[in-house]
Amino acid sequence: MTLLLLLAPLAALSQAQEQPGLDLSEPPPSQTSPEKAPQPPPPPGAKPRDAGSARPAEAPLAPGERDVALGDRVKAVQLKGFLKRRRLELGIAFPCTVNDAFYEKLGVGGKLAYNFEDSFALAVRGSYFWQIRSAHVREGQAAFSSQILTSRVNGQAMLDGIWSPVYGKVAWLGSRIVHFDMYLLAGLGSVWSATSSTPRGGPFPGGGHAAAEVGGGIRFYPSNWLALDAGVIGTLYPDQPTASAPSTVQKLIVAQLGFAVFFPFSFEYARP
Amino acid sequence: MTTRAFNLVVCVAALATLAPRSARGSAADVFEHKVKPVSGQLYQKAGKLELTPLGSISLNDAFFTKYLGGAKLGYHFSEYFSLAVSGLYGTSGTTGSTSVCRTTCQPASSDQLNLVPGEIKWLLGAELAFSPIYGKLNVFAQKAVHFDLYVLGGVDLVNYRDVLASLQPGVTPGNATSLGGHLGVGGRIFLASFMALRLELKDVLYSVPHLPRGNLQTQLFAEAGLSFFVPVAHRDGQ
Numbered sequence: 001m002t003l004l005l006l007l008a009p010l011a012a013l014s015q016a017q018e019q020p021g022l023d024l025s026e027p028p029p030s031q032t033s034p035e036k037a038p039q040p041p042p043p044p045g046a047k048p049r050d051a052g053s054a055r056p057a058e059a060p061l062a063p064g065e066r067d068v069a070l071g072d073r074v075k076a077v078q079l080k081g082f083l084k085r086r087r088l089e090l091g092i093a094f095p096c097t098v099n100d101a102f103y104e105k106l107g108v109g110g111k112l113a114y115n116f117e118d119s120f121a122l123a124v125r126g127s128y129f130w131q132i133r134s135a136h137v138r139e140g141q142a143a144f145s146s147q148i149l150t151s152r153v154n155g156q157a158m159l160d161g162i163w164s165p166v167y168g169k170v171a172w173l174g175s176r177i178v179h180f181d182m183y184l185l186a187g188l189g190s191v192w193s194a195t196s197s198t199p200r201g202g203p204f205p206g207g208g209h210a211a212a213e214v215g216g217g218i219r220f221y222p223s224n225w226l227a228l229d230a231g232v233i234g235t236l237y238p239d240q241p242t243a244s245a246p247s248t249v250q251k252l253i254v255a256q257l258g259f260a261v262f263f264p265f266s267f268e269y270a271r272p
Numbered sequence: 273m274t275t276r277a278f279n280l281v282v283c284v285a286a287l288a289t290l291a292p293r294s295a296r297g298s299a300a301d302v303f304e305h306k307v308k309p310v311s312g313q314l315y316q317k318a319g320k321l322e323l324t325p326l327g328s329i330s331l332n333d334a335f336f337t338k339y340l341g342g343a344k345l346g347y348h349f350s351e352y353f354s355l356a357v358s359g360l361y362g363t364s365g366t367t368g369s370t371s372v373c374r375t376t377c378q379p380a381s382s383d384q385l386n387l388v389p390g391e392i393k394w395l396l397g398a399e400l401a402f403s404p405i406y407g408k409l410n411v412f413a414q415k416a417v418h419f420d421l422y423v424l425g426g427v428d429l430v431n432y433r434d435v436l437a438s439l440q441p442g443v444t445p446g447n448a449t450s451l452g453g454h455l456g457v458g459g460r461i462f463l464a465s466f467m468a469l470r471l472e473l474k475d476v477l478y479s480v481p482h483l484p485r486g487n488l489q490t491q492l493f494a495e496a497g498l499s500f501f502v503p504v505a506h507r508d509g510q
Contacts, residue, residue: 098492101334102369135485136334136388143387143439144372144380170407170421171313174351180407 080167081179082221083267084115093229093258095127099251102137103150105129111260113162121162125187127254128155149241151250152194156235158213160187179221183231186214191237191252211237217256225265229258313406315418315462317348317501324470326497328360333491336364336390344497346401354401356426361394383441389480389489391433393447397454399426418462428452430478437482452478458495466504470497 091111097104109127116122131152140148166182190208217231232255240247323345330338339362346356370380370388385391403422410416430452434445456474463469472495480487 098332101332134334138485139388139483140334140369143384144370146372146374148369166409168407168409170405173404174313174406178405 088263089113091260095254095256099253151239158189209237324497324499328495331492397428
């Protein structure tokens with residue numbers, strides 16, 4: 001009996017999980033109640049329960065409790081408001097580095113992606129960077145009487161897989177709907193730095209350095225054809241800043257803002 | 273140093289430009305105008321105090337990485353606007369950039385480190401936050417996670433180890449305090465009606481007058497904290 005009492009909440013929980021969301025698009029269920037299943041006989045020794053006491057009296061709801069009950073029965077997104085499947089995506093981004101206090105890089109990038117599914121796309125991405133020397137270079141040189149080594153990045157070209165496992169919507173100032181998704185990306189490609197060209201040539205003379213990257217971000221969809229993108233991407237590549245220094249794995253971490261235009265501009269809705 | 277401040281201003285301006293002013297519900301959403309954009313806003317902040325014990329770590333450091341701990345106390349005038357005061361105190365360590373390599377690499381001496389800025393000791397701040405976005409998403413198709421996003425800006429009192437103008441062996445500079453400010457973005461992930469995980473990224477700007485040039489310093493911080501809301505109960509009618 002104790003075991004049954006302990007298992008009762010779990011049973012109720014599993015029953016609740018069978019209906020993760022409240023589908024308001026369905027017509028209301030019929031008011032006719034099905035025939036009650038025959039009740040199993042009470043176990044020997046058990047007291048027969050009064051029908052009125054079988055269901056405890058409902059406690060008055062405190063302010064907000066109704067909201068709590070309703071809130072999470074309604075799915076976060078009933079129907080997706082933005083579909084990407086089989087759509088081409090052309091984007092522009094503006095990255096800036098967040099992990100180099102001495103030589104900061106500002107860039108401009110482009111992206112061409114094809115969405116095979118709503119949650120997966122393959123993208124070709126490229127960026128070009130301008131390097132800006134910060135005041136820390138002078139401070140460091142004056143204090144330590146030494147040079148500060150840097151790998152001067154010129155650009156990159158990457159092939160990325162983009163996975164968008166999370167989809168949702170937000171309220172903008174409590175009234176307007178904005179759909180969004182969150183994505184992860186990973187890819188391979190090439191980074192061109194100052195050592196990629198003459199006179200040094202670098203580890204890969206005359207060409208780029210092999211590179212790998214991972215990242216993530218969030219995209220908002222204010223219209224059927226537009227996405228606003230904010231993300232962080234980390235790129236790793238081997239480089240040798242000076243001939244006398246050892247080759248090391250360079251880390252280029254950029255935060256970027258951008259936008260993307262989807263083709264075709266509209267889509268036909270299909271239930272996900 | 274001003275480059276990073278410029279970058280931040282550009283990023284904030286870009287965010288403002290890209291803000292979804294004309295955002296609209298897709299025609300595909302059959303619940304548009306029938307169900308609120310985010311139905312069941314369980315976690316309401318208006319009229320509540322928010323106390324946040326938090327930890328902070330500096331990012332993109334040239335010479336010193338800062339580890340700060342403290343608290344923030346805020347009041348939410350509405351679901352969108354809040355005012356808060358905060359205090360942070362901590363310690364710092366040198367970054368890899370302070371290794372001086374000739375034949376072998378060695379850490380910079382304390383006399384050398386006295387010439388470079390960035391060793392922040394404590395921060396006191398007041399800030400205004402604007403939180404226009406409230407949303408929820410389903411994780412693993414079951415659990416709904418509620419969150420909000422906000423931008424913030426404020427003024428700070430920044431205490432730091434002062435810098436020496438030239439190498440003076442054996443001389444230790446004292447601490448100095450200057451007025452500064454910060455801009456940032458953040459979000460709350462609501463864990464319960466009275467509790468939320470709070471994440472922030474902010475850039476603190478302050479001046480170091482004893483630097484011969486480039487005396488405007490910027491310092492990027494990532495903060496994480498656990499917020500507690502008082503009172504816990506919802507206010508009816510919201």
